[in-house]
Amino acid sequence: MFKKNKHGIQIKTPEQLDGMRAAGLVVGRTLELLRAAVAPGVTPLDLDVIAEKAIRDEGAVPSFKGYQGYPASICASVNSEVVHGIPGDGRKLREGDIISIDCGAILAGWHGDSAITVPVGEVGPELTELMRVTEEAMWRGIAALRPGAHLSDIGHQIEKYARSQGRYGIPQEYGGHGIGTEMHMDPWVANHGRPGRGPKLEAGMCLAVEPMLNLGTDRTRVLADDWTVVTMDGKASAHFEHSVAVTEQGPWVLTALDGGESRLGTVNRT
Structure with missing residues (x-):
């Protein structure tokens, strides 16, 4: 049995959080391999092969493969593809592209989920800034994951920062989620909204925080493959994600190799 609070959100024990951390590290290490492999001439399918081998070599299972019929171990979304791009060998990455790589793994029944966006060679300043x-x-958003804060504080911080930096589109229908014994669990984690709303965060909650920002409109559509989400105006999109545990000491970033220490220290000083 796994404990849930009155809102139906799974609450992990310290020992269970250790299991979540082990799964998160598999994902974190895999994404570092993929980051290093991104280059002009590489195909998204090449990256998928690397990911599946890396995950299985650590005794884990790719959580995306077969999930609701999804055919691959990673999502690989290039340029105007927002999320859920299916990796194939029909196109090679080109200098100046950006690629978002979303990766998940299951280890001993626990899920890790994280995403990065990587430049292919040299990219333009607008994409670098995106x-x-x-x-x-x-x-x-991650810095808001503290006991006593409200769920909506996460999305509020994401939106507040994005709006302060320019006119970026924030897709309204996509966001983060609870994570634990399943990849997608309650609660939904929006990337926008007013603070102080929704359930209070408690130690032992684990949430995947994953903003997507578009250079243009926030409007998206799904391609004929029923997976790939693209921007309506064809402009580029970026996506980052970490799985994070709420602890009494603050957020513990389960999919970051250093637990989030270096970046959270910077955020908390600004």
Whole structure:
């Protein structure tokens, strides 16, 4: 049996959080391999092969593969693809592209889930800034994961930072989620909204925080493959994600190799 609070949100014991951390580290290490592998001429399918081998070599299972029929171990979303891009070998990455890589793994029944957006070679300043703002918005949201804070404080911090940096589109229908014995659990974690709303955060909660920002409109559509989400105006999108545990000491970033220490220290001083 796994404990849930009155809102139906799974609450982990310290020992269970250790299991979550082990799964998170598999994902974190895999994404670092993929970051290093991104280069002009590489295909998204090449990255998928690397990911599946890395995950299985650690005794884990890719959580995306077969999930609601999804055919791959990672999501690989290039340029105007927001999320859920299916990796294939029909196109090679080109200098100046950006690619969002979303990766999940199951280890001993616990899930880890994280995403990064990576430049392919040299990219233009507008794309560099898009990635910077999206990642920083994620960290602003993560910093809100403290006992006694409200769920909506996360999305409020993400939106507040994104709006302060420019006119970025924030897709309203996509966001983060609870995570634990399943990849997607209650609660839904919006990337926008007013603070002080929703359930109070408690030690032992685990949430995936994952902002997506678009260079243009916030409007999106799903392609004919029934998975790939793209921007309506064809402009680029970036996506970052970490799985995070709420603890009495503050957020513990389960999918960051250092637990989030270096970046959270920077956020908390600004």
